[in-house]
Amino acid sequence: DQQVKQNSPSLSVQEGRISILNCDYTNSMFDYFLWYKKYPAEGPTFLISISSIKDKNEDGRFTVFLNKSAKHLSLHIVPSQPGDSAVYFCAASLMLRGSSNTGKLIFGQGTTLQVKP
Template identity: 90%
Template sequence: DQQVKQNSPSLSVQEGRISILNCDYTNSMFDYFLWYKKYPAEGPTFLISISSIKDKNEDGRFTVFLNKSAKHLSLHIVPSQPGDSAVYFCAAGVSNAGGTSYGKLTFGQGTILTVHP
C-alpha cells in the first residue's frame, strides 16, 4: 500500500531549464509535505516543505506546489543546474494534533534528476 508515489523514476533536463518533479499521495490525513535531495553515499538533505494550509511555498530556486483536491504536489527547480543532479524524495506526515503522530514520515520511491550542461 504505497501511500506516497513518485511515478517518474527519472527525469532529464537541460541546464537553465525548469525541472518539475511530481508526487501523489492517497492518505487524506497527511497535512504537511517535504522534499529531500540525496546525493550518492550521503544522507538525504531537507530542501523545502509545505503545510496543507498553503498551496505554494518558495525558497530561492525551489518552489513546491500543493493541490489538495488532487492529492498532488510538485517541486519546481528554476533554473536547473548540474549540481541539482540527485535523487529527490517527497515525504508526507501527519502533524501532532492528536499527540500520536510522533513525526513519522512516509516517503515516495524517489526520482533521479539529471541536469545536463
C-alpha cells in the first residue's frame, strides 16, 4: 500500500522556467511533509518542509504547497537551474507514540528532474 505517491517518474524543464513536482498521499494522519533532493552516489539532502497546519512554505527558489483537502503536495522551483537536476523525493511523517514524534518518514518513489541549459 503506497501511502505517498509521486506519479511522474521524470520531468524535463528549460533553465530559467518553473519546475513543479507533485506528490499525493492517502493517510490524513500525516502531519509533516518534506522534500529531499538526491544526486547519484550521494544520500538525500533535505530541501524544505511544511507542517500540516500551514499551506505554504518558502525558502529562496523553493516553495512547497500543501492542499490537505486534496491530499496533495507540490514543490515549485523558480527559476530552475541546471544544478537542480536530480531525483526529488517527497516524504510524509507519521506520528507514532502519543504526543511525541519519532520522525518516521514515508517516502514517495521519486521524480527525476532534468533542467536543460
